[in-house]
Amino acid sequence: MANKVQIAYLIADFLFLLMGIFILSFSVIVNNIKDEVPTNGRQAARNLLYQGFPLTAGIVNAVFIFVTFFATLPGLATTSRLSLKIAGWMSVVCMIFTLILGLYLWILTLKTRVDFFPRFVAQPDYIKSLMQIEFECCGYFNASSPAFVTDSTCPSPAAAALMRGCAAPITGFANVFVDNIFTALFGVVGFDALFIMATACLLKDRKERARFQHIDEKNGL
Numbered sequence: 001m002a003n004k005v006q007i008a009y010l011i012a013d014f015l016f017l018l019m020g021i022f023i024l025s026f027s028v029i030v031n032n033i034k035d036e037v038p039t040n041g042r043q044a045a046r047n048l049l050y051q052g053f054p055l056t057a058g059i060v061n062a063v064f065i066f067v068t069f070f071a072t073l074p075g076l077a078t079t080s081r082l083s084l085k086i087a088g089w090m091s092v093v094c095m096i097f098t099l100i101l102g103l104y105l106w107i108l109t110l111k112t113r114v115d116f117f118p119r120f121v122a123q124p125d126y127i128k129s130l131m132q133i134e135f136e137c138c139g140y141f142n143a144s145s146p147a148f149v150t151d152s153t154c155p156s157p158a159a160a161a162l163m164r165g166c167a168a169p170i171t172g173f174a175n176v177f178v179d180n181i182f183t184a185l186f187g188v189v190g191f192d193a194l195f196i197m198a199t200a201c202l203l204k205d206r207k208e209r210a211r212f213q214h215i216d217e218k219n220g221l
Contacts, residue, residue: 005205006076012191012198013072016091019188020065023098027058041134044127045170048119049177054104061097068094081206088199095192102185109178113171117141120166125149135173137166 034050068090075083108115120128120140129151132138138148143160154160 003205005201009198009202010076012195013069013076015191016065016195017069019098019191020062020069022184023058023065023188024062027055027062031055031059038127038130041131042173044123044130045134045173046177048116048123049174051119052108052115054101057097057101061094061101064090064097065094079206081203084199084203084206088196088203091192091196091199095189095196098185098192099189102182102189105178105182105185109175109182112174112178113167116170116174117167120170121146131166131170135166135169136163137169138163139165140167141165 030050030053034047034053034055036047038044038047068087071083071087071090074080075087117140120131128149132149132151132153136153138154138160139145142165143154143157143163145165148154148160148163150156154163
């Protein structure tokens with residue numbers, strides 16, 4: 001019968017698996033929608049942000065989490081400590097991997113204004129117009145850098161000159177959007193750390209039980 005330590009480990013192991021499912025689902029879904037044709041400016045900006053995300057690395061991370069989870073099963077089915085130790089070290093790798101992904105996205109927010117510029121310039125006029133209308137701006141840095149697209153928000157050069165560039169509002173939107181994602185990844189790191197601590201507790205519990213069993217065997221019990 002499982003004791004309290006093993007039950008706690010089972011819960012932590014299940015949460016660890018859920019984090020892998022979360023990362024894999026997000027990476028696959030985003031990879032499928034990042035190239036879709038946008039219907040509004042926020043969707044257009046979001047898709048351009050997605051194109052800079054390390055989605056392949058996210059999928060690899062999720063797969064390694066699944067491998068680590070399956071590595072815990074022999075240790076749960078038996079009293080072996082070796083498989084739990086291996087799974088524990090693998091979970092450390094998973095935690096570091098996820099932390100690196102979160103830090104990568106955080107670094108992206110520090111240079112969004114500059115990095116987004118070439119993506120904005122490369123877009124066809126109708127997508128630029130979607131973003132100009134959505135964020136009420138003309139051009140990127142200003143109406144002439146690059147040249148604005150004529151639409152309802154920027155109907156003429158004179159009107160466009162009075163409008164702000166899209167860099168500031170898009171950067172503000174991007175930072176809030178990406179902040180939520182890397183914060184979620186740091187939350188996954190927290191669950192990874194919980195799983196590592198649960199592994200250490202279970203290993204210690206099994207070591208003590210093995211020692212007491214050895215003592216009992218010496219006493220003929």
